[in-house]
Amino acid sequence: MTNAYRKIGMSLLFCCVILWFLIRAERIDRYKSAIPEKIKIDRTVLVGGEGTPLIFVLFPSVVRASSCGGAIFKLSQSTIDAIESEGLSFFEDATRSRRKKSEGKKPGEKEAERKEAGYSWQETPVPDTWTSNGAWPGLACISRGNKNKLIRQITKASELPGSYYTGTAKNSNFATLVLPKLGLVIHNRYDL
Numbered sequence: 311m312t313n314a315y316r317k318i319g320m321s322l323l324f325c326c327v328i329l330w331f332l333i334r335a336e337r338i339d340r341y342k343s344a345i346p347e348k349i350k351i352d353r354t355v356l357v358g359g360e361g362t363p364l365i366f367v368l369f370p371s372v373v374r375a376s377s378c379g380g381a382i383f384k385l386s387q388s389t390i391d392a393i394e395s396e397g398l399s400f401f402e403d404a405t406r407s408r409r410k411k412s413e414g415k416k417p418g419e420k421e422a423e424r425k426e427a428g429y430s431w432q433e434t435p436v437p438d439t440w441t442s443n444g445a446w447p448g449l450a451c452i453s454r455g456n457k458n459k460l461i462r463q464i465t466k467a468s469e470l471p472g473s474y475y476t477g478t479a480k481n482s483n484f485a486t487l488v489l490p491k492l493g494l495v496i497h498n499r500y501d502l
Contacts, residue, residue: 341381341497345486346404349495350386356460357381358452378451380498382460385490393474393490401431401474401488434473436487441465448485448498467492 338354345351359379393400440446445453445465453461467473467489475487484499 337379338381341379342383343408344484344497345383345408345495346401346406347408348389348400348404349488350389351383351495352386353384355382355384355494356452378448378500380448380452380496382452382464382494382496385488385493385495390490390493393488398431398433398474401476404431431474431476434468434471434475434487436468436475436485440485441469446485446498446500448483448500449496451500452496452498463492464489464494464496 337359338357341357342351342354357380436446444450445461449461449464464487468475468487472491473487473489475485477483477485484497487496489495
C-alpha cells in the first residue's frame with residue numbers, strides 16, 4: 311500500500327512541476343508578445359508577478375492572469391546597435407506589439423487608427439511619479455525580493471537620458487522600457 315501512495319505522490323508532484331513550467335512559459339510568451347517585433351530579444355532574464363495563474367490557465371477568458379507582473383528580456387546586439395545609432399527614430403515604426411502585428415489590419419481600418427492603439431515612444435527620464443518611491447509598482451512586482459540589484463539598476467537607468475519607454479494614453483497601467491546601455495527591455499503591468 312505504501313508503494314501505491316508513493317507512486318500517486320510522485321505522479322502528483324510530476325504534474326505540478328509540468329504545470330509550473332507551462333504557466334511560466336505562458337507568462338513569458340504573454341509579456342514577450344506585448345513588445346514590438348522590431349525590438350529583437352535574445353533571452354528571458356526574469357519573469358514574475360502576482361495573481362492567480364492556476365485559475366488563469368484553467369479559465370483564461372474569465373480571470374486575468376496577473377494583477378501585477380512582467381518580464382525582463384535581454385536585447386539582441388543588433389537591436390542595441392540600431393538603437394544606439396538611430397536613437398528615438400528607431401522606434402518610429404515600433405508601434406505595434408507582436409500580438410497586434412500578428413492580428414493584422416482589420417477591414418476598413420485606417421493606418422491612423424492602428425497607430426493610435428499602439429505605442430508612442432519617448433526618451434527617458436521617465437516621469438518622476440514612476441520612481442518617487444523606488445521602482446514603479448509593475449517593475450517592483452517582477453522582482454518580489456529576487457534580483458533587487460537588477461531592479462535598482464533599471465530604476466536608476468530609467469531616470470537618466472538614453473533609454474526609451476512607452477505606455478498608452480488609454481491604459482497607463484503598463485509600460486515597456488528599453489535600456490540599451492543595460493541591454494534590456496522590460497514589459498510590465500500593474501492593475502490599479
